[in-house]
Amino acid sequence: MEYETPLFFHVMEYADRADRDVIDMVSGNPDWEPPEALRDGLREYADLEPDRFEYPPSDGLRELREEIAARRGVDAEQVIVTNGTGEANYLAMARALERGRGDEIILTDPVYPYYPGKTTMLGGTQRFVETDEDGQLDPAVVREAASEETGAIVVNTPNNPTGAVYPEETMEALVDVAEANDAILVSDEVYDHFDLSGTFSSALRYESDHCIVTNGFSKSMASTGLRVGYAVFPEHLIENARSRHMLVNVxxxxxxxxxxxxxxxxxxxxxxxxxRELLRDRIAAFTDALDAAGAEYTTPEGSFYVMARFEGFDGSLENVERLIDEAGVAGMPGEAFGDSRGDWFRFALVTPQVTEAASRLAAFFE
Incomplete structure (x- = not known):
């Protein structure tokens, strides 16, 4: 089996090789300070006894699992601390498929590219449902696509790449679809602290045994290198997930x-x-300049991404490379996120040079 390497790496390497300064708007690496308590914790840890540098419990430090559980309203035994939210999603999707219920995973289009990649790696089959122009997901479309072949429905709210935040009625309906088809709703909520709309609704509020919620601290604590995430499983799905986690990552x-x-x-x-206020300011500055460039764009309700479309300039990898070489701005091609946004670009607003990047784009397209 061959796996396709996500385009993120190609774009970042191309930008690194450029013969000019390039503003990086490729990946969601927050550029602001992590919490001071995070730094303090790492400093403090360096002076602990030698036994604190041995293997931790495989499913995570008990105190951390209890803290997560208390905040999410679940039992600590339902929580596995993972190697980032990426592993949490892998465990959730694997657990959904290995039940033998069906090998199809319903994904949105546009989609975060790692979800279809994980589906292939796990031997599943991808089935895509399109979101609307604002990135919102119509549960009726998911209901129509779901069948006895559906092992999982994977959603991300707040969303990467569209910035959509799924409201309560959407999440409740998606839980209903999962239960009606004996599928697992995998809700990736890693951007929950970046809900700018006030409408975010976690799948955990529905107390369904057909839901797995994933999350982590890479975004909320501005520490993508920390690699601490977690998954919350229904009690009847937790044991095999623990075993897989131990075998894959210890x-x-x-x-x-x-x-x-x-x-x-x-x-x-x-x-x-x-x-969040910083992001609101960056969104305003960036979209004002996109207006000047005559672009069509999404205004995110959450997360920190803007998708933009420029007339006569499709969102291909070739044109991403042109923007790097000629405008000095590195974004992601829309084609990386599925078929429905192939003529768009995605820009991550995680650089203090957002205003400069927008000015460069406006100048390029004037």
Missing amino acids: ATTRPGQYAALRSLRETNPAYHEAN
């Missing part, structure tokens, strides 16, 4: 878990609100 970083726990306990909500 455990995730003990110092990272320690620091994440301290940050959870000590970081004031004002930290997250300040980051």
Whole structure:
């Protein structure tokens, strides 16, 4: 079996080789400060006893699992601490497929490219349902696509790449679709702290045994290198997920878990609100310049991505490379996220040079 390498790596390498300065708007790596408590936790950990540098419990430090469980309203035994949200999604999708219910995974179009990649790796079959022009997902479309072959329905809210936030009625209906088809709804909620709309609704509120929720601290704590995520499983699905996690990763970083726990306990909500305000300012600056460039664009309700379309300039990899070479701005081609946004580009607003990037794009397209 051959796996397709996501285009992220190609674009980043191309930008690195460019003969000019390039503003990186490719990947969702927050450029702002992590919580001070996270730094304090890592410093403190360096001076702990030698036994703290041994393997942690495979499913995560007990104190961290209990803290997550208390915040999410679940039992700590339902929580597995993973090697980032990426592994959490892998475990969730694997657990959904290995039930033998069906090998089809319903994905949205546009889609975060790692979901279809994981589907292929796990031996599943991809089935795509399109979102509307704002990135919202119509549960009726999912209901029509679901069948006895459906093993899982994978959604991401707030969404990458569209910035859509699925409201309560959407999430409730998706839970109903999963239950009606004996499928598993996998809800990736890693951008939950970046809900700018006030309409975010976690799948956990429905207490369904057909839901797995994944999350992590890469985005909310501005620490993509920390590699601490988690998945919340229904009780009847947890055991095999623990075994797969142990066989694939043994455990995730003990110092990272320690620091994440301290940050959870000590970081004031004002930290997250300040980051949301920063994003609101960046969205306004970037979209104002896109207006000047005559572009069509999405205004994110959550996460930190803007998709843009420029007349007569499709969102191909070739044109991404042109923007790098001629405008000095690196984004992602829309074709990387599925068929429905092939003439769009996706830009991550995680650089202090957002205004400069927008000006460069406006100048390029004037």
